[in-house]
Amino acid sequence: xxxxEVRNLVKKYGNHLAVDNLSFQIEKGKIYGFLGPNGAGKSxxxxxxxxxxxxxxxxxxxxxxxxxxxxEKAKKCIGYLPEQPPLYFDMTVLEYLKFxxxxxxxxxxxxxxxxxxxxxxxxxxDVKGRLIKNLSKGYRQRVGLxxxxxxxxxxxxxxxxxxxxxxxxxxxxxxxIKGLKEKHTVILSSHILSEVSAVCDYVLILxxxxxxxxxxxxxxxxxxxxxxxxxxxIKGEREKILSAVGxxxxxxxxxxxxxxxxxxxxxxxxxxxxxxxxxxxxxxxAEIKCPILRMDMTRLSLEDIFLELxxxxxxxxxxxxxxxxxxxxxxxxxxxxxxxxxxx
Amino acid sequence: MPAIxxxxxxxxxxxxxxxLFIFFILLLAGIxxxxxxxxxxxxxxxxxxxxxxxxxxxxxxxxxxxxxxxxRKQKTxxxxxxxxxxxxxxxxxxxxxxxxxxxxxxxILSFYPLIMSKYGDISYATAYxxxxxxxxxxxxxxxIGVFLSSVTESQVIAAVLTFVVLFLFYxxxxxxxxxxxxxxxxxxxxxxxxxxxxxxxxxxxxxxxLAVTIGLIGEVxxxxxYFVKSSIFEGAIQSFLSIFDINSHYSNFSNGILxxxxxxxxxxxxxxxxxxxxxxVVKRRWN
Numbered sequence: 001x002x003x004x005e006v007r008n009l010v011k012k013y014g015n016h017l018a019v020d021n022l023s024f025q026i027e028k029g030k031i032y033g034f035l036g037p038n039g040a041g042k043s044x045x046x047x048x049x050x051x052x053x054x055x056x057x058x059x060x061x062x063x064x065x066x067x068x069x070x071x072e073k074a075k076k077c078i079g080y081l082p083e084q085p086p087l088y089f090d091m092t093v094l095e096y097l098k099f100x101x102x103x104x105x106x107x108x109x110x111x112x113x114x115x116x117x118x119x120x121x122x123x124x125x126d127v128k129g130r131l132i133k134n135l136s137k138g139y140r141q142r143v144g145l146x147x148x149x150x151x152x153x154x155x156x157x158x159x160x161x162x163x164x165x166x167x168x169x170x171x172x173x174x175x176x177i178k179g180l181k182e183k184h185t186v187i188l189s190s191h192i193l194s195e196v197s198a199v200c201d202y203v204l205i206l207x208x209x210x211x212x213x214x215x216x217x218x219x220x221x222x223x224x225x226x227x228x229x230x231x232x233x234i235k236g237e238r239e240k241i242l243s244a245v246g247x248x249x250x251x252x253x254x255x256x257x258x259x260x261x262x263x264x265x266x267x268x269x270x271x272x273x274x275x276x277x278x279x280x281x282x283x284x285x286a287e288i289k290c291p292i293l294r295m296d297m298t299r300l301s302l303e304d305i306f307l308e309l310x311x312x313x314x315x316x317x318x319x320x321x322x323x324x325x326x327x328x329x330x331x332x333x334x335x336x337x338x339x340x341x342x343x344x
Numbered sequence: 345m346p347a348i349x350x351x352x353x354x355x356x357x358x359x360x361x362x363x364l365f366i367f368f369i370l371l372l373a374g375i376x377x378x379x380x381x382x383x384x385x386x387x388x389x390x391x392x393x394x395x396x397x398x399x400x401x402x403x404x405x406x407x408x409x410x411x412x413x414x415x416r417k418q419k420t421x422x423x424x425x426x427x428x429x430x431x432x433x434x435x436x437x438x439x440x441x442x443x444x445x446x447x448x449x450x451x452i453l454s455f456y457p458l459i460m461s462k463y464g465d466i467s468y469a470t471a472y473x474x475x476x477x478x479x480x481x482x483x484x485x486x487x488i489g490v491f492l493s494s495v496t497e498s499q500v501i502a503a504v505l506t507f508v509v510l511f512l513f514y515x516x517x518x519x520x521x522x523x524x525x526x527x528x529x530x531x532x533x534x535x536x537x538x539x540x541x542x543x544x545x546x547x548x549x550x551x552x553x554l555a556v557t558i559g560l561i562g563e564v565x566x567x568x569x570y571f572v573k574s575s576i577f578e579g580a581i582q583s584f585l586s587i588f589d590i591n592s593h594y595s596n597f598s599n600g601i602l603x604x605x606x607x608x609x610x611x612x613x614x615x616x617x618x619x620x621x622x623x624x625v626v627k628r629r630w631n
Contacts, residue, residue, distance in 0.1 A: 052426050072430065087420070088355075099350075102350070103423070103429060
């Protein structure tokens with residue numbers, strides 16, 4: 001079921017275009033990741049979705065409620081942890097959560113038990129009587145998180161939830177976010193790739209306020225299939241091997257890598273087509289009786305895709321790249337449909 | 345609204361701020377009370393109150409400077425504005441907490457006539473009318489402070505701005521006496537005000553054409569009125585400035601008169617300022 005729909009969102013700050021015609025949909029029960037370099041428009045988009053700032057154009061619909069037309073109903077579905085946790089430093093943790101609960105209009109009889117549960121969840125039980133200004137950054141972040149989870153809203157939006165935490169805390173918070181998936185839909189933003197690929201079910205890559213790619217982390221890597229390279233170590237005479245490889249039509253580019261042993265030739269083959277060239281290479285080498293010592297295929301990692309997509313290039317090049325990825329995705333989907341039809 | 349009201353009230357009463365405000369009002373009122381009523385044995389408590397209205401110039405900025413500005417700076421407004429409550433109830437919650445703190449000091453002041461009654465006959469009616477007027481006057485000043493705090497992100501700027509504006513209102517009577525009653529003077533003053541307004545409009549919407557058009561049309565209209573019927577302008581600037589002369593609306597109360605127009609005036613000031621505050625918070629979302 002569709003929980004959030006963002007249509008043609010545009011946000012201008014003076015002449016600067018922070019969000020450029022952004023559209024996407026969020027479905028229930030998944031963890032979504034906004035990925036993008038600094039200034040890509042992640043926080044701005046989140047602030048618009050939660051109704052903190054208004055968009056220049058476009059609309060945001062949460063669970064059927066437009067954020068501008070029915071703000072209170074729409075905001076009731078959202079728990080938000082902004083980049084800087086919105087904490088009142090001169091309150092204790094308990095006072096703060098009580099205020100948050102009242103602000104979210106949680107019924108009085110449920111309030112106490114819910115606060116206990118949430119404090120248990122983010123592990124802040126032992127600091128509940130302390131003033132927030134005396135807490136460490138990690139604990140402050142958790143208090144902010146507790147505030148967002150309080151009231152169990154359907155959609156929880158977290159803006160860079162692990163920034164400034166130590167590695168152990170990062171892992172804890174990630175596990176916590178994964179745990180939220182059972183009951184909630186989560187959107188989180190990050191510029192850390194490993195985090196997104198570890199936690200999220202679906203990645204939306206933003207660059208310069210535009211959506212450049214959106215898919216599961218695995219599919220995103222698969223999408224870049226065309227760029228796959230094959231690295232090989234073959235024993236035999238150099239000329240013989242090179243001419244044999246050259247005769248293969250599917251190989252687009254051959255690159256020789258300096259080899260450690262003299263009798264072994266190291267090669268990197270690139271093919272742009274979707275087909276697998278491993279078998280072909282194997283038979284060819286068998287034909288000329290040159291044993292393959294090592295062969296492995298390297299796919300583009302999420303990191304490569306990210307860099308590729310968000311790199312600052314000429315706008316046309318950028319646009320071409322974007323189209324390339326989108327087309328590939330469509331093609332793939334069509335193929336899948338065909339396959340499914342075949343199964344039936 | 346109750347959540348914000350409770351939080352704000354608690355904030356004032358667990359920090360120095362609220363007590364400082366109450367202390368300041370009680371201190372000045374106490375000095376004047378001693379001098380007028382106790383030492384000179386003057387039977388009118390309302391005279392004390394009308395003498396200490398200048399206390400608001402300092403006390404109001406103390407209380408209001410951080411009310412909106414601080415939330416913006418600490419980014420806690422993100423929590424309030426993304427919570428399922430309307431901007432109106434946020435602002436009203438904050439304002440009601442403010443006037444509750446102020447009410448504490450006024451309640452303490454309302455014991456003073458009782459103390460005086462021990463030593464002679466006093467008129468409770470005029471004394472408590474004076475106290476009511478004093479309370480309303482303070483509430484109006486606080487509303488102005490809330491609005492000015494919402495325009496800026498810095499507490500210091502908010503405090504200075506509030507002081508300057510309240511001071512101008514305080515001496516408005518004197519300012520309006522600078523101008524002569526002649527029609528030409530009023531015409532000139534309004535022309536200058538119109539040009540200033542055109543500049544402000546330009547600053548807000550950055551549309552030079554519209555600002556110039558509004559300014560020119562306004563000037564032409566003023567000029568026409570001046571030549572057709574210049575008597576309209578006689579004393580016009582004075583009556584215009586008297587709109588901002590908050591203290592003179594209080595003078596009836598301090599003479600012991602329950603002035604309905606005064607009550608309506610104060611309530612209007614409060615409503616307008618709160619409305620403007622809400623608009624200024626909402627407007628920021630669009631920037």
